[in-house]
Amino acid sequence: MENSGDIVPFMKxxxxxxxxxxxxxxxxxxxxxxxxxxxxxxxxxxxxPFSGDSPADGKQTAELFMDKKRRERLLL
Known part of the structure; x- marks a missing residue:
């Protein structure tokens, strides 16, 4: 069934x-x-929210973002 129009005849x-x-x-x-x-x-x-996969606070996230921007500028 490719689209939802086929579902109605099938169900009938x-x-x-x-x-x-x-x-x-x-x-x-x-x-x-x-x-x-x-x-x-x-x-x-x-x-x-209880998993430890993501950074705990916004400061760590901001630092990671800034490091990425610095690397991009160095590559240019």
């Missing part, structure tokens, strides 16, 4: 046939994976 066809047992299993699996992805994303967003 699926609903016309009626849900089979295998189709319900696939929908349930997809829904469970989606829910796990959403929960994982929320946990990551909540724990992101």
């Amino acid at each position: 066809e699926v609903l016309k046939e009626g849900p089979s047992r295998n189709m319900v299993k696939i929908y349930a699996l997809g829904s469970a994976l989606t829910l796990l992805g959403m929960v994982g994303g929320m946990v990551e967003m909540i724990l992101l």
Whole structure:
């Protein structure tokens, strides 16, 4: 399905046939994976401020930015 216009006819066809047992299993699996992805994303967003990957304060960030600008000027 290339665009969202294809989804409506596809869903009409699926609903016309009626849900089979295998189709319900696939929908349930997809829904469970989606829910796990959403929960994982929320946990990551909540724990992101506590990770030590980024500089702790703005001063360190500013120094890194200034060092980058100095290197660019030296290369020119």
